[in-house]
Amino acid sequence: MELISSAYDLLIGYIVPFLFVLTIVVFFHELGHFLVARWCGVNVDAFSVGFGREIFGWNDSKGTRWKLSMIPLGGYVKFAGDENAASAPDRERVAAMSDAERAGAFVAKPVWQRAAVVAAGPIANFILAIVIFAAIFMAFGKIVTSPVVETVQPGSAAEAGGLLPEDLILSVDGREIATFSDLQRIVSVSADVPLLLEVERGTSVVTLTVTPQYRELTDRFGNVQRLGLLGVSRSPKPEDLIQQTYGPVEAVAEGTHETIYIAGRTLDYLWGVLSGREAADQLGGPIRVAQVSGQVATQGIIPLLSLAAVLSISIGLLNLMPIPMLDGGHLVYYFAEAVRGKPLSEGVQDIGFRIGIGIVLLLMVFATWNDVMHLTKL
Known part of the structure; x- marks a missing residue:
């Protein structure tokens, strides 16, 4: 049992x-x-989710075989004139096609x-x-926090750079900071990189140079993340919490912004691996995806x-x-x-x-x- x-x-x-x-x-x-x-106008022979032996499928009115296959680690579309799922051309088959058939072949x-x-x-x-x-x-929608510093950890990069509790972060390297998450996103990818901060302190604006410290953090599932940290906490005060709502146009714009950010962060990490700045042990395959999927579920x-x-x-x-x-x-x-x-x-x-x-x-x-x-x- x-x-x-x-x-x-x-x-x-x-x-x-x-x-x-x-x-x-x-x-x-x-x-x-x-x-x-x-x-x-390309004729499609097959549309498969998965590889290997077909589990079940059907043909549509244009002759495409839609199927679910046994190995669920990818998929493919096979066009007329293709030799395999990687779209390598089957030259013998294409040469033997009639003119009408060749007109619908991908390679033609x-x-x-x-x-x-x-x-x-x-x-x-x-x-x-x-x-x-x-x-x-x-x-x-989203609940966001104003970029107000609540606490500064002793011995942190924030303390070394001169940040104080109740400072309001206005910009980092000239980029406007609207939420605490905006600050985190910049800092997390800027370990050991000096950042120029504009800070509203009382009635004045001061400029500080702060260098985030490189740290390894382990989440509750045991996954390790390497990122830059300032050593500050966000304000929990109700007046510093903002509920953001989005209409269709604003939601698409925000979704596009989120997609661009994640793509940029991914490319930055890959470049860091190639240049030796980042460790390659964060690259994962199907096992890691399955593990994370279960954790997130x-x-x-x-x-x-x-x-x-x-x-x-x-x-x-x-x-x-x-x-x-x-x-x-x-x-x-x-x-x-x-x-x-x-x-x-x-x-x-x-x-x-x-x-x-x-x-x-x-x-x-x-x-x-x-x-x-x-x-x-x-």
């Missing part, structure tokens, strides 16, 4: 939330490819249409994130949808990496074709796909290794 209970807890606590989040993100990514392909479309179809997947991920955030903001459906939005942004950015086999690699090929006036040779493209597969496999192994190491530390 204990084994059955543990399996049930694993299924409900981790696997179901993970599949919920991943399926939403994958479906909309592939739907972006699918809709633009249909708009461009103009380069701008092929680029539009490929770019539509990541773009759909960003749109999904904006829609999720906008829906949450419109339905629930305990807090309710809204945090889980927010996680789906964040994951959608990450997958959109990942697919735009210029690696053959990913969408970004295809876009590099199409850019070269547009510049040269003809496609790259079949040999060059084949070599690129093989290199791309190798890079993707290495990234998967590395991310899974990080996941395992993370679990052993819990």
Whole structure:
């Protein structure tokens, strides 16, 4: 009975939330490819959520096979003329097509249409994130705190920089600060970087230079975050709490702002890894996503949808990496074709796909290794 209970807890606590989040993100990514392909007159052979053996599916009126497959770790849209799910062209099949069939093949479309179809997947991920955030903001609004300092920790960066209780932060490096969260977002990515603060103190405005300290924080689930800290707390006074509400237009604008922020933070972290400024152990794979999904699911459906939005942004950015086999690699090929006036040779493209597969496999192994190491530390 204990084994059955543990399996049930694993299924409900981790696997179901993970599949919920991943399926939403994958479906909309592939739907972006699918809709633009249909708009461009490309015949679509299959639309699959998951890989491997089909569990169930159906054919639509235009001959596309919609299916749910056994391995739920991604998905694909297979166009007419494709050899596989990575959209590598099946040249023998295309050569054997009639003129009418070739007109609907992906490989026969103009380069701008092929680029539009490929770019539509990541773009759909960003749109999904904006829609999720906008829906949450419109339905629930946000409670924010004025950027007023309540306390200053002894020995902190704030104390060293001259911040005092009841200071009101006006700007950081010339960027206006409207809420305490605005301050946190800048500080968290600025460890060991001097920041110029404009502070309202009483009836005067003073300028301070504060350098956030690099710290590791562990949340209640055992996840470690590395970020910059000032060492100040926000004001809990009712007059410093602001309930923000959003109409449809404002919600979309705020959702767009949130999406851009998360994308920028992700790219900054990846650049930090490449430059040696950040540790690569925060890169995670399916195991970490499943773990975080289960943790977030305990807090309710809204945090889980927010996680789906964040994951959608990450997958959109990942697919735009210029690696053959990913969408970004295809876009590099199409850019070269547009510049040269003809496609790259079949040999060059084949070599690129093989290199791309190798890079993707290495990234998967590395991310899974990080996941395992993370679990052993819990």
